[in-house]
Amino acid sequence: MQDYQAYVGLEQKSVNNRMEQHLEELERDGYFILEGVFKEPALEVMRQKLDAVWELQLAEYGEELLEQIGDYGQLRCMMEYDPFFFELINHPTIWPYVAATVGDTAILHLQNGIVLFSDRPHNQARYHKDFAKNFTSSKILSFNAFIAVDNFTEITGGTWVLPGSHRFSEMPSPAYFEKHGVQIKTPAGSVIFFDSMIWHKGGVNTSGKRRRAINQIYTRPFIKQQIDYPAMYKGKIDMETKLAQTLGLWTIPPKNLGEYRVDHPSKRTYRGGQG
Numbered sequence: 001m002q003d004y005q006a007y008v009g010l011e012q013k014s015v016n017n018r019m020e021q022h023l024e025e026l027e028r029d030g031y032f033i034l035e036g037v038f039k040e041p042a043l044e045v046m047r048q049k050l051d052a053v054w055e056l057q058l059a060e061y062g063e064e065l066l067e068q069i070g071d072y073g074q075l076r077c078m079m080e081y082d083p084f085f086f087e088l089i090n091h092p093t094i095w096p097y098v099a100a101t102v103g104d105t106a107i108l109h110l111q112n113g114i115v116l117f118s119d120r121p122h123n124q125a126r127y128h129k130d131f132a133k134n135f136t137s138s139k140i141l142s143f144n145a146f147i148a149v150d151n152f153t154e155i156t157g158g159t160w161v162l163p164g165s166h167r168f169s170e171m172p173s174p175a176y177f178e179k180h181g182v183q184i185k186t187p188a189g190s191v192i193f194f195d196s197m198i199w200h201k202g203g204v205n206t207s208g209k210r211r212r213a214i215n216q217i218y219t220r221p222f223i224k225q226q227i228d229y230p231a232m233y234k235g236k237i238d239m240e241t242k243l244a245q246t247l248g249l250w251t252i253p254p255k256n257l258g259e260y261r262v263d264h265p266s267k268r269t270y271r272g273g274q275g
């Protein structure tokens, strides 16, 4: 137990449970890690499914184009190829953190798979922000749940973060990046949660094996999605489900005045109370 000096008028943050502890880390550092969310053999299933989707997307789009657009090793719309990936969106351990940060009406901005090949450059291996804006926000607008499907180590290329960088609109100096970047080393099955405004990058994989991950980004529902999931899934999944809401099917702008002027607000394609 630490002992702290007390100062008149200087309050200490009150933290009463594990989630509040994590949320304090998120606020101060921009990220926190939850270990053991996924376990073997489920992780092995995930690896096989990611590899299978990667092979399909590689065959469909070709190495040349994927390299050219910086998408080599990047899997998108995995649920189109295997419905298993729908199950991760509202995962019971992940969702409470999404609800506590961006809110229970959050929508999925993207779900991507990342295969970091050994000794091959990856487009995500340069520092970037996933929600790259030149402002900060008093509330979290966009939040990542980043699943480590393989062990994240120095050798496999664990993700690097720049703690606290989500709180500044200005990009840090090269010297600051160099001195303060922290590489995350965490076992397969962990989820790294982070504010999408934090500067981060993939590591360099020299392990001789693939390092796989799944990135799920959730935003407040008025923010556009990376790909139009409502157009993809309208009429294909039950509208009255949490999954439909999270895919953005409850927050579609009316397409015309007729769709807006319905005889009851509950019939709007952008439902009431979504934020």
Ligand SMILES: O=C(O)CCC(=O)C(=O)O
Pocket (backbone or CB within 6 Å): 114, 116, 124, 130, 157, 158, 159, 160, 200, 201, 202, 203, 213, 215
């Ligand atoms: O693969 C990694 O470790 C980082 C991936 C990443 O930066 C991203 O998906 O935005």
